[in-house]
Amino acid sequence: MSVDLVWLRQDLRLADNPLFGGPLDEHLLCVYVLDERWLADGRLGSARLGFLWQCLIELRGCLLAQGSDLLVRLGDPADEVAKLVASEGAGRVRVRHDPGWEEVRAVDRLRHRLANECRVEVLESGMLFSSASLPLAIEALPAGFSAFRRKMREMVPQRGIPAPVTLPPWPPSAPRGLPALRRVCPRADRWRASPRGGFRFTGGEAAGRARLDDYLWGSGAVSHYAHTRNGLVGADFSSRLSPWLAHGCVSAAQVNDALHAWETEHGDSESSRWLRFELLWREYFHWAARQDGRTLYGRETAPLGGDAFAAWCRGETGLPFVDAGMRELADTGWLSNRARQNVASFLVHDLNVDWRLGAAWFERCLIDYDAASNWGNWGYIAGRGRHVRAHRFEVLDQAECYDPHGDYAVRWCPELSSLPAGEARHRPWRHAPATFPPPLAPSTR
Numbered sequence: 376m377s378v379d380l381v382w383l384r385q386d387l388r389l390a391d392n393p394l395f396g397g398p399l400d401e402h403l404l405c406v407y408v409l410d411e412r413w414l415a416d417g418r419l420g421s422a423r424l425g426f427l428w429q430c431l432i433e434l435r436g437c438l439l440a441q442g443s444d445l446l447v448r449l450g451d452p453a454d455e456v457a458k459l460v461a462s463e464g465a466g467r468v469r470v471r472h473d474p475g476w477e478e479v480r481a482v483d484r485l486r487h488r489l490a491n492e493c494r495v496e497v498l499e500s501g502m503l504f505s506s507a508s509l510p511l512a513i514e515a516l517p518a519g520f521s522a523f524r525r526k527m528r529e530m531v532p533q534r535g536i537p538a539p540v541t542l543p544p545w546p547p548s549a550p551r552g553l554p555a556l557r558r559v560c561p562r563a564d565r566w567r568a569s570p571r572g573g574f575r576f577t578g579g580e581a582a583g584r585a586r587l588d589d590y591l592w593g594s595g596a597v598s599h600y601a602h603t604r605n606g607l608v609g610a611d612f613s614s615r616l617s618p619w620l621a622h623g624c625v626s627a628a629q630v631n632d633a634l635h636a637w638e639t640e641h642g643d644s645e646s647s648r649w650l651r652f653e654l655l656w657r658e659y660f661h662w663a664a665r666q667d668g669r670t671l672y673g674r675e676t677a678p679l680g681g682d683a684f685a686a687w688c689r690g691e692t693g694l695p696f697v698d699a700g701m702r703e704l705a706d707t708g709w710l711s712n713r714a715r716q717n718v719a720s721f722l723v724h725d726l727n728v729d730w731r732l733g734a735a736w737f738e739r740c741l742i743d744y745d746a747a748s749n750w751g752n753w754g755y756i757a758g759r760g761r762h763v764r765a766h767r768f769e770v771l772d773q774a775e776c777y778d779p780h781g782d783y784a785v786r787w788c789p790e791l792s793s794l795p796a797g798e799a800r801h802r803p804w805r806h807a808p809a810t811f812p813p814p815l816a817p818s819t820r
């Protein structure tokens with residue numbers, strides 16, 4: 376009996392997933408391993424874990440429909456995969472090249488453990504471009520986004536590939552299924568996003584495709600993207616595709632293909648071009664993370680938290696625009712790009728707190744966390760690592776520009792609702808006593 380093992384990570388979809396492409400062996404074993412350390416050290420928060428579980432449940436349904444299945448394990452990913460290779464006699468492991476340092480190391484460890492026993496195939500997926508098609512070697516990637524963009528100007532993104540029609544059967548003796556979330560992490564099972572966010576994220580490939588369809592063809596909100604993308608309140612000011620892209624429920628190539636189809640009917644516009652431009656930022660941070668390796672996360676010493684950091688996490692800095700953002704993040708697991716930039720800049724440049732603490736807090740809270748985009752954007756704002764220049768946002772000016780009536784501030788800080796609309800709602804204020812537990816200092820990588 377010959378077995379292929381597909382080790383799924385941030386590629387939780389069937390369509391446009393090369394792990395399921397090409398000739399596969401007689402039997403197929405599909406595995407996801409939740410790294411127990413992420414639960415133990417708190418870096419995987421309830422919101423993201425809940426979303427992830429929805430993705431896994433949906434993916435299992437899709438795999439079953441194709442004649443396969445999914446096994447979800449908890450533990451050290453490389454160890455668990457190695458054990459399954461041994462017990463099922465797999466001859467090949469397929470895994471996506473995830474850009475995070477630990478993800479790369481996990482594959483190296485697996486290779487080392489399996490030595491000549493089994494072939495480990497690392498495939499690229501989820502991106503607009505493949506490394507082979509880049510006009511430069513990854514080691515020669517320019518430090519800044521603008522230079523990268525100029526180099527990519529003539530490049531045509533790859534097209535998505537369809538989902539497989541059928542998949543090889545499950546190895547007869549292999550375990551199946553996934554544990555209930557309430558057993559893995561009861562607090563994540565109980566977690567619900569606040570309806571104040573005005574949007575409900577549901578994990579999985581079907582929900583991701585539905586959001587893409589709705590944003591393009593349903594509401595047609597994409598046609599206003601260039602003018603609304605800095606929005607703060609509402610469901611459609613931006614695509615909100617990030618959680619599905621981060622977990623790989625949809626790929627960047629699929630988004631680009633859909634955008635292309637939309638442009639064929641509606642003509643290309645400033646808005647559709649701008650959305651594609653944002654996907655290029657994602658691309659840049661992903662390739663940059665591959666080039667940066669461990670340095671993406673900053674120095675090796677553990678950063679120290681303090682009162683200012685704890686107040687920032689709780690949304691109690693006294694700056695309404697910042698507090699609103701931090702509360703939205705905690706209560707929904709998501710935040711607009713404009714708010715992310717401001718809360719990050721405030722932490723680093725106004726509170727003078729180590730940027731790595733902020734990045735680690737985002738890692739815990741965001742449902743769309745992805746190592747490359749998160750640590751890359753934080754480094755960009757802090758001016759660390761590959762980013763020679765820091766990016767500071769004047770929070771009060773930004774509040775007046777993007778939240779002129781203070782509606783966003785009041786939405787998340789209802790204590791301010793008695794103040795007249797406008798500038799009064801942006802002034803520094805005294806917050807109520809702490810209501811959230813103080814955060815832990817994150818571990819180093």
Ligand SMILES: Cc1cc2nc3c(=O)[nH]c(=O)nc-3n(C[C@H](O)[C@H](O)[C@H](O)COP(=O)(O)OP(=O)(O)OC[C@H]3O[C@@H](n4cnc5c(N)ncnc54)[C@H](O)[C@@H]3O)c2cc1C
Binds near residue numbers: 756
């Ligand atoms: C401090 C900070 C941390 C961030 N952490 C993350 C993260 O962990 N995961 C994440 O996906 N994005 C992160 N971003 C980028 C960006 O804020 C989000 O991708 C975006 O807000 C998601 O909303 P959207 O899907 O509606 O984006 P849209 O504006 O609709 O853009 C479409 C897609 O383009 C990509 N994109 C847009 N802007 C960026 C950007 N600056 N960097 C990388 N990709 C981008 C995303 O995949 C996004 O889904 C971070 C930004 C900052 C400033």
